[in-house]
């Protein structure tokens with residue numbers, strides 16, 4: 001039997017697996033990726049890429065292409081709730097509520113202050129081919145589509161996997177030092193018996209990807225997401241959610257759309273493609289609309305988290321490790337961010353620069369973030385029922401009762417004013433989903449690969465919307481614009497790219513300390529000075545206000561852009577070598 005030897009076997013060639021192959025290749029690590037289907041998935045799934053993910057993709061040089069192909073900022077600045085798109089009834093075509101979202105409108109200033117990039121809206125069914133195209137330019141990423149993992153064993157030295165080449169029905173063996181299950185939880189986790197905690201089946205959903213011209217029925221191009229709630233369908237989850245999918249226009253003229261419908265798990269209609277078009281026409285109140293259904297996707301809304309992220313030499317990442325409701329759009333984003341956390345650690349260990357224990361910190365760092373994300377997505381999913389209550393809808397009530405609630409809501413009476421004010425206060429709680437700025441970029445790590453400085457984490461914003469930038473160890477390095485002559489760069493551009501970076505006010509003693517640390521550990525540290533006479537200037541003083549150290553201090557940033565350590569002032573130069581060694585050879589409990 002043919003045998004392939006590779007440092008890393010990646011199972012799954014979707015968002016997580018492809019990102020990991022790209023990140024590893026950039027770090028000089030070869031991987032062998034197997035994906036059981038011949039292409040990336042054409043199924044309509046995720047579309048929202050938050051600022052942290054876009055920062056990571058920007059580092060890969062992919063952000064500009066994504067922005068040029070995806071939703072313009074002005075078409076993703078709000079979300080809206082409506083009764084219907086069409087119809088001439090007294091309650092048709094009404095706007096229930098509209099909210100700023102994703103860094104648009106009133107949020108723009110804060111989002112632009114805190115990141116060099118905006119969030120993006122680019123369907124996963126387009127993003128994955130783009131990632132694949134990029135991965136194909138990287139020779140270290142060995143991509144094998146239509147190859148399926150069949151079975152595997154592991155020992156102290158590595159993993160031996162049997163792969164079926166589905167093109168010619170032959171099998172071969174892959175011998176890998178590590179195997180990463182980026183398989184959406186379909187194969188490896190269940191085979192290892194790794195338990196998933198949480199709720200496996202909250203709702204069944206059908207997502208319909210269709211082409212239709214609905215431009216005549218839309219008069220506001222700013223919302224990225226449109227919810228349809230009408231009295232006949234009960235509340236939010238009895239209705240539907242619509243998103244423009246482009247690919248040429250992302251405003252009212254969008255050629256394609258997604259519509260998500262919720263079904264009770266025992267409703268057989270969800271598997272009936274024939275029932276979807278009438279349901280869509282009914283929901284939108286467009287009985288004459290003749291959509292061309294491109295694809296349907298039946299999926300379960302879950303909220304589950306793997307009890308373990310690692311078993312021996314096998315790691316779970318992305319949906320294999322956590323699956324959440326789509327609300328807040330954290331699934332694909334977390335999958336890419338898992339890969340980003342794991343890639344530099346695998347590279348450091350495989351290249352002999354770090355001890356095996358560094359890999360333990362993948363679970364210690366990413367699992368708590370996923371636990372919060374799962375709960376957050378569940379909370380924001382459930383909160384749509386709060387909006388229904390804000391409208392005055394009563395679950396299970398006769399249609400006429402709910403119609404009356406809508407009539408009163410829209411009425412030109414003092415009660416209507418009060419009801420609209422109530423709705424506005426209640427619906428504003430959904431900023432947990434659409435303005436989740438702190439959830440998206442404010443998460444932090446606490447592990448043996450972070451050297452704490454004893455300061456407490458800032459108090460988390462209860463609604464997940466207010467991000468506080470800090471250089472406290474464990475947090476993502478805050479963004480500030482700094483200058484080299486007329487050239488403006490983000491502090492995030494100075495770090496990453498597989499290196500440790502020391503940001504300092506400019507003292508030569510830090511350069512000497514970095515050289516010694518490099519000599520002691522074999523890992524180089526790039527030293528970048530920001531301040532008067534430094535490599536970069538900070539004319540607005542933004543970085544000086546954020547850096548959390550004196551001008552002579554320093555911030556050590558790990559290759560993933562998270563702060564590993566900081567020194568209040570120049571007296572701490574002597575600690576740098578030991579600190580770097582501590583991050584690379586962390587003392588953790590054996591797994």
Ligand SMILES: Cc1cc2nc3c(=O)[nH]c(=O)nc-3n(C[C@H](O)[C@H](O)[C@H](O)COP(=O)(O)OP(=O)(O)OC[C@H]3O[C@@H](n4cnc5c(N)ncnc54)[C@H](O)[C@@H]3O)c2cc1C
Nearest residue numbers: 012014016036046047048149183184318319329331332333
């Ligand atoms: C309707 C919908 C809307 C969503 N909206 C958002 C959103 O806006 N933002 C967001 O961040 N997330 C969203 N999500 C979630 C997001 O789609 C997932 O979190 C994401 O796809 C996870 O990526 P992954 O690579 O980890 O897993 P998957 O996409 O599940 O990919 C796993 C891959 O592994 C392959 N595989 C499995 N077993 C084997 C095997 N034995 N051998 C070889 N290959 C194998 C599969 O074929 C598959 O291609 C949404 C999901 C849905 C369904």
